[in-house]
Amino acid sequence: SQKIEQNSEALNIQEGKTATLTCNYTNYSPAYLQWYRQDPGRGPVFLLLIRENEKEKRKERLKVTFDTTLKQSLFHITASQPADSATYLCALGPRFGSARQLTFGSGTQLTVLP
Amino acid sequence: EPEVTQTPSHQVTQMGQEVILRCVPISNHLYFYWYRQILGQKVEFLVSFYNNEISEKSEIFDDQFSVERPDGSNFTLKIRSTKLEDSAMYFCASSRLDRGLYHDNEKLFFGSGTQLSVL
Numbered sequence: 001s002q003k004i005e006q007n008s009e010a011l012n013i014q015e016g017k018t019a020t021l022t023c024n025y026t027n028y029s030p031a032y033l034q035w036y037r038q039d040p041g042r043g044p045v046f047l048l049l050i051r052e053n054e055k056e057k058r059k060e061r062l063k064v065t066f067d068t069t070l071k072q073s074l075f076h077i078t079a080s081q082p083a084d085s086a087t088y089l090c091a092l093g094p095r096f097g098s099a100r101q102l103t104f105g106s107g108t109q110l111t112v113l114p
Numbered sequence: 115e116p117e118v119t120q121t122p123s124h125q126v127t128q129m130g131q132e133v134i135l136r137c138v139p140i141s142n143h144l145y146f147y148w149y150r151q152i153l154g155q156k157v158e159f160l161v162s163f164y165n166n167e168i169s170e171k172s173e174i175f176d177d178q179f180s181v182e183r184p185d186g187s188n189f190t191l192k193i194r195s196t197k198l199e200d201s202a203m204y205f206c207a208s209s210r211l212d213r214g215l216y217h218d219n220e221k222l223f224f225g226s227g228t229q230l231s232v233l
Contacts, residue, residue: 034220041203043118043207044205044222100147100162101170
């Protein structure tokens with residue numbers, strides 16, 4: 001069955017450092033992968049989308065990579081700030097069907113310490 | 115910035131009762147979704163809706179669930195006879211459908227959710 005794993009449920013880093021979050025998947029061949037941010041009691045907020053034919057994408061302090069051979073995506077936040085503290089979710093997009101049924105990982109809770 | 119709005123924010127109901135969760139998607143979006151998140155667990159897909167019909171649904175979305183777009187703005191999720199295990203945060207989401215190859219149409223905009231508690 002499909003499996004998505006995100007590294008360690010919780011990650012603590014010092015302000016100003018780069019946070020690196022990992023998303024690994026098995027038994028799946030996604031057409032694209034997305035990263036969302038979720039704050040407590042709120043809905044996920046879209047951050048980045050990367051397609052299977054793309055290696056890397058950037059948006060301001062965020063960078064995502066996608067390695068379909070390793071079946072892995074890395075999500076980086078550079079120059080991290082306490083305001084970046086949240087749970088980060090990766091979500092895989094299907095190759096077939098309407099291509100809009102996302103499968104989410106369980107998330108990594110990031111805490112940026114001042 | 116336009117956003118997806120959901121009402122109510124909290125809903126408490128007795129087991130076996132019917133509940134209707136309401137959502138107003140972003141006005142120019144054409145795809146609508148319901149996802150749910152049981153406390154401490156993953157966000158799970160329930161159903162997608164396009165052109166006034168269900169596009170896809172998961173195994174969770176059984177005969178007790180239904181969706182409707184009763185007018186041009188609202189999108190509802192009905193649970194006919196609630197069970198204890200239906201207790202969860204229910205998220206509505208919407209996405210657009212732009213023509214062309216280079217638009218992130220798969221990007222979802224989520225509402226803040228309705229916390230459903232079945233007693």
